[in-house]
Amino acid sequence: MSDLVLRSAGSLATQPNQTELKQDALRERFALFGLCSPALLLVLIIMVLPVGWLFWLSFLGEDGNFTLENYQRMVESKSYARIFRNTFEVSLLTTGICILIGYPLAYFLSQLPRRAANLCMITVLLPFWTSLLVRTYAWLVLLQRRGLINEWGMDIGLWDEPIKLVHNLTGTLIGMVHIMLPFLILPVYGSMKAIDRDYMKAAANLGASPAQAFWRVFFPLSLPGLFAGALIVFVLCLGFFVTPAVLGGGKVIMVSMRIATNIELFFNWGAASALGVVLLVLTLVILGIASRVLRFDQLLGGGHGS
Amino acid sequence: MSETTLTGGALPITIRDATKSYGAVFALDNVDLDVRSGEFMTLLGPSGSGKTTLLMVLAGFTRPDYGSVKFGEREIVRTPPHKRDVGMVFQNYALFPHMSVAANVAFPLKLRGVSKQEMVERTEQALETVQLAGYGERRIDQLSGGQRQRVALARAIVFEPRILLMDEPLSALDKKLREQMQIELRRLHDKLGMTTVYVTHDQREALTMSDRIAVINHGRVMQLGTPEEIYERPANRFVADFIGESTFLPVTVQQGVARFGDQSLKVAQMPEAGEDLLLMLRPERLQLITNDSEAADGEANRFEARVREMVYQGDSFLMYTVLENGTEISLRGMTRRDTVSTLPAIGDVIQLALHRDDTVLISAEEP
Amino acid sequence: MASLMKWLGEPASETQITHGGRLWLYLLAGLVMAFLLAPTIIVIPMSFSDSQYLEFPPRVWSLRWYDHYLGSPEWMQATFTSLKAGIFTMLVATPVGVMAAYGLFVSRMRIASLIFLILVMPIMVPVILVAIGVFYVYVQVSLVNSLLGLVLAHSILAIPLVVVVVSSALKSYDMNQEMAARSLGASRFRAFMVITLPQIRFSVITAALLSFLTSFDEVIVAMFVSGGENSTLTRNMFNALRDQIDPTIASISTIMIIVSTSLLVLAQVFGKSGDEP
Numbered sequence: 035m036s037d038l039v040l041r042s043a044g045s046l047a048t049q050p051n052q053t054e055l056k057q058d059a060l061r062e063r064f065a066l067f068g069l070c071s072p073a074l075l076l077v078l079i080i081m082v083l084p085v086g087w088l089f090w091l092s093f094l095g096e097d098g099n100f101t102l103e104n105y106q107r108m109v110e111s112k113s114y115a116r117i118f119r120n121t122f123e124v125s126l127l128t129t130g131i132c133i134l135i136g137y138p139l140a141y142f143l144s145q146l147p148r149r150a151a152n153l154c155m156i157t158v159l160l161p162f163w164t165s166l167l168v169r170t171y172a173w174l175v176l177l178q179r180r181g182l183i184n185e186w187g188m189d190i191g192l193w194d195e196p197i198k199l200v201h202n203l204t205g206t207l208i209g210m211v212h213i214m215l216p217f218l219i220l221p222v223y224g225s226m227k228a229i230d231r232d233y234m235k236a237a238a239n240l241g242a243s244p245a246q247a248f249w250r251v252f253f254p255l256s257l258p259g260l261f262a263g264a265l266i267v268f269v270l271c272l273g274f275f276v277t278p279a280v281l282g283g284g285k286v287i288m289v290s291m292r293i294a295t296n297i298e299l300f301f302n303w304g305a306a307s308a309l310g311v312v313l314l315v316l317t318l319v320i321l322g323i324a325s326r327v328l329r330f331d332q333l334l335g336g337g338h339g340s
Numbered sequence: 341m342s343e344t345t346l347t348g349g350a351l352p353i354t355i356r357d358a359t360k361s362y363g364a365v366f367a368l369d370n371v372d373l374d375v376r377s378g379e380f381m382t383l384l385g386p387s388g389s390g391k392t393t394l395l396m397v398l399a400g401f402t403r404p405d406y407g408s409v410k411f412g413e414r415e416i417v418r419t420p421p422h423k424r425d426v427g428m429v430f431q432n433y434a435l436f437p438h439m440s441v442a443a444n445v446a447f448p449l450k451l452r453g454v455s456k457q458e459m460v461e462r463t464e465q466a467l468e469t470v471q472l473a474g475y476g477e478r479r480i481d482q483l484s485g486g487q488r489q490r491v492a493l494a495r496a497i498v499f500e501p502r503i504l505l506m507d508e509p510l511s512a513l514d515k516k517l518r519e520q521m522q523i524e525l526r527r528l529h530d531k532l533g534m535t536t537v538y539v540t541h542d543q544r545e546a547l548t549m550s551d552r553i554a555v556i557n558h559g560r561v562m563q564l565g566t567p568e569e570i571y572e573r574p575a576n577r578f579v580a581d582f583i584g585e586s587t588f589l590p591v592t593v594q595q596g597v598a599r600f601g602d603q604s605l606k607v608a609q610m611p612e613a614g615e616d617l618l619l620m621l622r623p624e625r626l627q628l629i630t631n632d633s634e635a636a637d638g639e640a641n642r643f644e645a646r647v648r649e650m651v652y653q654g655d656s657f658l659m660y661t662v663l664e665n666g667t668e669i670s671l672r673g674m675t676r677r678d679t680v681s682t683l684p685a686i687g688d689v690i691q692l693a694l695h696r697d698d699t700v701l702i703s704a705e706e707p
Numbered sequence: 708m709a710s711l712m713k714w715l716g717e718p719a720s721e722t723q724i725t726h727g728g729r730l731w732l733y734l735l736a737g738l739v740m741a742f743l744l745a746p747t748i749i750v751i752p753m754s755f756s757d758s759q760y761l762e763f764p765p766r767v768w769s770l771r772w773y774d775h776y777l778g779s780p781e782w783m784q785a786t787f788t789s790l791k792a793g794i795f796t797m798l799v800a801t802p803v804g805v806m807a808a809y810g811l812f813v814s815r816m817r818i819a820s821l822i823f824l825i826l827v828m829p830i831m832v833p834v835i836l837v838a839i840g841v842f843y844v845y846v847q848v849s850l851v852n853s854l855l856g857l858v859l860a861h862s863i864l865a866i867p868l869v870v871v872v873v874s875s876a877l878k879s880y881d882m883n884q885e886m887a888a889r890s891l892g893a894s895r896f897r898a899f900m901v902i903t904l905p906q907i908r909f910s911v912i913t914a915a916l917l918s919f920l921t922s923f924d925e926v927i928v929a930m931f932v933s934g935g936e937n938s939t940l941t942r943n944m945f946n947a948l949r950d951q952i953d954p955t956i957a958s959i960s961t962i963m964i965i966v967s968t969s970l971l972v973l974a975q976v977f978g979k980s981g982d983e984p
Contacts, residue, residue: 049357049359049405049406049407050356050357050406050407050408051406051407051408051415051417051418052405052406054418055403055404055405055406055417055418056405058403058418059403062403063814066810066813066814067810067814068810069806069807069809069810070806070807070810070811070822070826072803072806072807073803073804073806073807073826073866073870074807074822074825074826076799076803076859076862076863076866077825077826077828077829077863077866078825080841080859080860080862080863081828081829081832081837081840081841081863082825082828083844084837084840084841084843084844085832085836085837085840087840087843087844088836088839088840088843091843135735135739135742136739138732138735138736138739139735139736139739139740141732142732142733142735142736143736145719145720154736154740157740157743157744158740158743159971160743160744160747160967160968160971161743161744161747163920163967163968163970163971164747164963164964164967164968165920165923165924165941165960165963165964165967166924166926167924167926167941167944167945167948168747168750168960168963168964169746169747170948171750171944171948171956171957171960172746172747172749172750172960173746174948174952175749175750175753175761175952175957176745176746176749178952180760181761182749182763212742212743212746215739215743216743231721232721234720234721234722235721235722237722238721238722242722243722244720244722244724244728247721247722248722269831272833273832273833273834273835273836275834275835275926275927276926276927276945279949280945280948280949289833290833290834290835290927293835293836293839294835294839294927294930297839297842297931303843306839307839310833310835310836310839310840313833313835313836314832314833314836317831317832317833318831321831399886399890400889400890401886401889401890420889420894420895421886421889421890422889422890422891422892422893422894422895422898423892424890425892426890427890427891428886428887428890428891430883430886430887431883432881432883434881434883434884434886434887435884435887436884436887436888436902437906438905438906447888447891447893448891448892451891451892451893451897452892495887495891496890496891499891499892505890
């Protein structure tokens with residue numbers, strides 16, 4: 035204790051080079067911060083500032099005075115409630131389907147030898163790198179009334195007359211699952227590859243059947259990746275626009291689409307902003323809860339590791 | 341000139357008041373240390389002791405909170421690393437994998453604007469010095485661990501720095517190669533003559549290679565001395581404990597006589613009275629007393645103990661015994677025909693002897 | 708046949724499950740991979756059809772829709788705009804992002820994680836929000852329909868990708884090498900350029916290509932802030948899609964698929980030569 039007192043007393047008096055070294059340390063910090071500043075400035079000016087502005091606008095009425103009417107309308111109006119329900123339904127369904135078909139594929143890939151895995155990985159990476167619009171367009175073509183799927187379906191006798199596969203929820207889901215799958219598969223694959231294969235040998239050695247070894251050992255260890263992937267998919271779905279707009283045919287209205295129409299057709303900045311703020315807050319709350327469970331960089335690291 | 345030698349002469353290093361804290365933890369606590377010109381100085385300590393921090397302060401990668409570091413007469417504590425002109429060998433060598441061996445070694449020369457002709461010559465010389473002549477065109481991943489170690493060394497000495505820093509450079513090698521490299525590094529140091537500061541947590545390595553050793557713990561220098569001083573006359577319990585294997589017996593001093601329990605001890609040096617003392621027992625300094633043994637002369641302290649366990653270790657054996665008061669002490673002996681034939685069985689009560697000249701009394705207080 | 712039966716009976720993993728016991732997994736994985744790949748593959752032959760309605764396989768092959776695309780000044784101008792925007796976005800986002808990733812990695816400042824969070828924000832905030840926010844601000848400063856405005860907006864969408872990709876590369880890079888270079892006499896800047904950059908180049912190139920694609924493929928921001936002679940290709944495609952299925956888009960899509968595939972191949976080739984020599 036007395037040692038500590040002595041030491042702090044000592045630091046009051048100038049120790050050799052103390053001030054200069056402190057200055058050097060500050061200067062170095064400043065230089066390193068300087069490296070980040072162009073990116074930081076861009077993001078602050080081009081994104082944080084405008085979004086902040088929208089936040090402000092959401093509290094203004096048409097007469098320019100402070101009001102909560104934009105939020106009130108959202109609570110009262112049935113159409114808004116439907117849009118939010120719609121958005122959540124579509125996002126949940128997409129995430130669920132992605133897990134159901136993406137997890138087995140990731141597992142399959144993780145079990146392959148390196149070369150074969152890299153080859154099969156192309157089927158995941160190629161769509162990942164291909165324009166979302168192009169992929170949406172491709173589904174539009176495939177799923178339309180006289181499209182390939184309908185023709186093949188009738189050819190092999192699955193159904194007799196063209197069924198409606200697009201401009202509805204089905205089409206939207208097919209398109210969104212297709213676009214979101216790589217976002218789920220990549221982190222899941224990453225976490226599966228990180229599992230030491232000796233664990234499985236150990237489980238087998240200790241008497242676990244293949245199914246037991248999988249469910250008791252492998253599956254729990256792959257959960258962080260699955261959780262990260264599912265979260266990315268869900269959050270991206272919440273803000274989705276292009277695919278439901280093209281494949282939904284006006285039957286599936288997501289929050290993003292309503293925001294766009296509010297601006298494009300009605301020039302209603304207040305309403306659009308309020309919707310945007312709610313969407314943003316929902317997204318951030320979900321990410322915030324998730325980041326308590328997951329490490330943050332793990333979340334981001336998985337999504338784009340190609 | 342066929343090999344790299346030092347043209348500028350070695351430089352002494354003077355460290356004063358070097359202090360670095362991370363929050364409430366002091367990685368360096370007012371360290372004063374003088375490294376003599378041309379000396380091989382080892383910083384020895386457990387992990388987290390601050391030895392690496394001190395080396396990084398010398399290299400310029402860690403900025404101390406305050407303090408002074410001089411190379412010769414030049415104050416360098418604020419000098420950035422690339423202007424310090426010290427050679428450094430890193431723990432995992434830090435060779436540049438995208439360059440050939442020759443390009444790695446030539447790197448510091450290139451930065452110093454050395455002419456192409458001279459660069460080629462000096463690179464080859466440096467590789468020769470570390471016995472890798474003709475390896476210049478190899479890629480780094482084609483080299484074995486020991487060869488990488490040599491390349492890292494060649495790269496650190498090729499520009500003839502007057503100070504060489506090494507951060508646990510042998511820790512990645514297997515035991516045999518490590519021992520061989522220890523001798524080789526020491527030889528190289530003697531030939532080149534640069535002041536060398538070497539960090540390790542391996543006491544045997546430190547004892548083998550160093551002119552002097554600074555034992556470091558909690559950011560402070562616990563003892564500074566030659567390997568022999570450090571081993572034979574540890575200044576405090578930490579050093580005695582950290583270097584070698586030792587057990588301690590509590591000792592009191594009454595009327596100028598050191599006592600263990602009610603047994604009075606014959607000691608080499610009489611300590612000042614009144615202190616709480618410990619008698620340091622090294623396993624190899626204890627002797628097993630047999631009937632025909634000459635160890636039982638009047639100059640030895642005798643202890644009665646019961647054999648608890650025997651461990652065969654090839655060149656030597658280790659005998660674990662328990663004193664009457666419950667203290668466990670161990671004894672090491674060479675496995676020779678004459679010693680092995682007379683070994684007691686487990687459970688036997690035996691007599692152990694410690695010669696007066698082998699007694700070391702140290703303060704029981706933590707430094 | 709016999710060898711197939713033998714294969715089915717062989718153990719497929721550490722837990723001694725046989726290939727036969729896993730057949731369902733192989734089938735499912737095959738189907739999902741087909742699902743992932745099919746739409747992009749099928750568009751290509753369809754684009755060579757002569758028909759007004761897209762057919763597979765085309766009854767009459769022709770380059771009709773490519774002629775239509777290449778002959779249309781509007782489509783050409785949009786393509787040119789997209790290319791320009793993509794290249795400029797890449798040129799802005801890559802250096803700025805690499806600098807930020809390096810600065811964040813090297814400094815052990817407590818605010819580093821906060822800065823990281825701000826920098827990756829743009830990929831978490833719904834794009835529509837960025838789009839209308841930027842649109843609102845651009846109206847005030849007359850940047851709407853300008854290439855500069857578009858590039859700036861696309862850059863902030865690309866910066867997070869650059870920062871994430873380069874940060875993870877730095878994490879697996881041995882920083883001791885940069886320290887070694889500095890101890891040997893290289894300034895920090897020089898050490899980064901000569902030692903660090905060559906070794907993380909795969910990630911930097913990947914990041915640059917991703918930046919280009921982020922801009923080139925982006926729809927929503929472009930819908931709001933690009934227009935007139937600076938309309939992007941995707942904006943025009945999206946508008947065309949909302950109306951009817953124009954086969955010209957199949958030909959454009961084919962070209963875009965070829966572009967992104969070759970970028971992916973490029974990234975893989977650079978990656979292999981960089982990471983595993």
